[in-house]
Amino acid sequence: MLHANFVHLHLHTEYSFLDGACRIDDLVEAASRYKLPALAITDHGNMCGCIEFYKKLMHAAIKPIIGQEVYLAPQSRFDRKGKEVYYHLVLLVRNEKGYKNLVKLSTIAYKEGFYYKPRIDKEVLKEYNDGLIGMSACIRGEISYHLLRGDYDKAKKALLEYLAIFGKENFYLELMRLGLKENEIVNGGLLTLSEELGVPCVATNDCHYINKDDSESHDILLCLQTGKDIDDESRMRFESNELYLRSPEEMEQLFSDHPEAIKNTLEVADRCNLDFHLDEVKVQLPHYDVPEGFSSSDEYLEKLAKEGLKAKYTHIDEKIEERFNHELNVIKKRGLSGYFLIITDLVNFARESGIPVGPGRGSAVGSLVLYSLGVTEIDPLKYGLVFERFLNPERAAMPDVDIDFSDTRRDEVISYIKRKYGEENVSQIITFGTMAARAVVRDVGRVLKIALPEIDRIAKTIPFGISLKEAQEIPEFRNIINEKEEYKKLISLAMRLEGITRHASVHAAGMVVAPHEITEFVPLYRMPDGSFVTQYPMEAIDALGLLKIDILGLRTLTIIKNTIELLKRENKKIDIENIRLDDKKAFNLLSKGMTNGVFQLESEGMKDILRKIKPDSFTDIMAVLALYRPGPLGGLTKDSFIKRKHGKEAINYIHKNLEPILKETYGIILYQEQVMQIASVVAGFSLGEADTLRRAMGKKLPEIMDEKRKAFVEGALRRNYSEEVANRL
Known part of the structure; x- marks a missing residue:
């Protein structure tokens, strides 16, 4: 395949919060x-988007170059005087050493x-520059700053x-032609420096958005960053609409008088060769000290799990033993025994x-080993839960x-985790708030100075959880937008910004x-309250x-504990681990929707489903929780389930072999485990392969779904199912 003769080396994604407007998916498509x-x-x-960027470009067979435009303090990074004072400097990663150094620099800047x-300074840059390429950056760079003056x-x-x-050999001067008079002043000086000192130049475009016509929506983004409206003459703005992802041909034409600056971008790209090896199974766990007498974490885990298994089951039959040994073998093969011991x-x-x-909760309850270890208290065999949904031996991902x-x-x-494994080795994790449909309409409307009651009227016609594109199918929304041209402009701009990352939390x-120390692996980010999280x-x-654990604080557990303590005072003892799951009085309350304070069952929508279904078994409660998900709520599944449960609709199976799988849900596919079991029984998928199908369906990944659909139909035909049955499923 022939490649272009140019590479963009200076680019801001949506993770340049409220400044960059390049969505990574759109970047991949354009590149x-x-x-x-x-x-x-x-x-x-920051480096917040680096791994997502790396993965998606690698998938598209485009080399990803990891870097950052850092802020450089003029003197010391410890100076805290005057207004915002800093220069810009672009750093690109050449190799693994360079990546580790950029991680260190990015963390030091925040800490x-x-x-x-x-901000960093030249002191730390001298210490952590190995494996990095430096570039002079935009007109806010130190060299450009002095040339402009x-x-x-x-x-x-x-x-x-x-x-x-x-x-x-590791520093380049950036030439930019963004339609700014400052660029021409700076470029003249940079070219003179290049000739005098023999420093090579590269052509860059300081990309902040992908298409030229995105400049207006990007301007809105800058208004949101600074809290200004569009008419504020004093606000920060870009005096150019040229900071887009120009085509290679445009860049070559723009710098036709300096072809070496175009050629040098390829040279830089050739020198940047960081490989995260994300396609390999890589486990980087903290060390777990096993007791004396055990040679490995594998041996110790097996001992604990076998003891727990005997305690859970009075009789261990062949089915239990086979499942247990299968799980243990997968865990050992994946090098995850330490993970299970830590949990x-x-x-x-x-x-x-x-x-x-x-x-x-979640997929972990599908593990018999975790049940044996006492981490979970749900018997996965009793409820037909699948281990491969938790730990897929065919997919390189951490459980x-x-x-x-x-x-x-x-x-x-x-606090216990930090004491045990070292405070410097532990961190909370970042997450990102994005501009959802309602929020982006309100944000853009405010910047455009549309009256708040009008913005509110538009926003309230947009149901939660849908996109602006989907909202345009709603007559009420469409009718309001067509009332005024400014409303059409509002929605047009909002759609360009919808889904973009807005802030970190x-x-x-x-x-x-x-x-080891967390910054050997990932950079840290400073939150407004002074705490630190991973970037x-x-x-x-x-x-x-890396080992990640979701440690959730649940009020329900506190309420249960307090209730048990109060009952003790009245000499009433409750063993919460062994309460009956067939209490008719409890189901009567559930059937009436009397569930205030009951975890996951207290919303009005949930009460409505409970009153209609009138659960009389624990499996009915499981079904209620599954039915409340957006998928079943949006279709006919909920209504059919209710009618079938109460004998008002016939229970049909697409094929008789599905009855054992779908009997408890009245012939309806309700659980992800059922999807996996059907793929296994009908198409002969391994449970690992079936989990890949389940994930593709859940994440709506069309390429994988198309691939698996074909494999499913072919597998079903080989197992003597008709083409009609295979296609219906």
């Missing part, structure tokens, strides 16, 4: 269209240099300092400390264990525990193979 051989990410002051912005000598001095830090230790600490622990603790004592659990439950979100932490 593929332009046949770019590589592309760099250089967000302002030591934060003053309006996260006509001080060539200071610009030369600054350049010489950078050459001394990076080495002459077990954490739960044991909580229980021994009198901290209420939940019975388990995910969500654990509920009493909300008033969650901090004790977090702390994940409600996520913790990461690293084998990478959950998905990136998972991709790097």
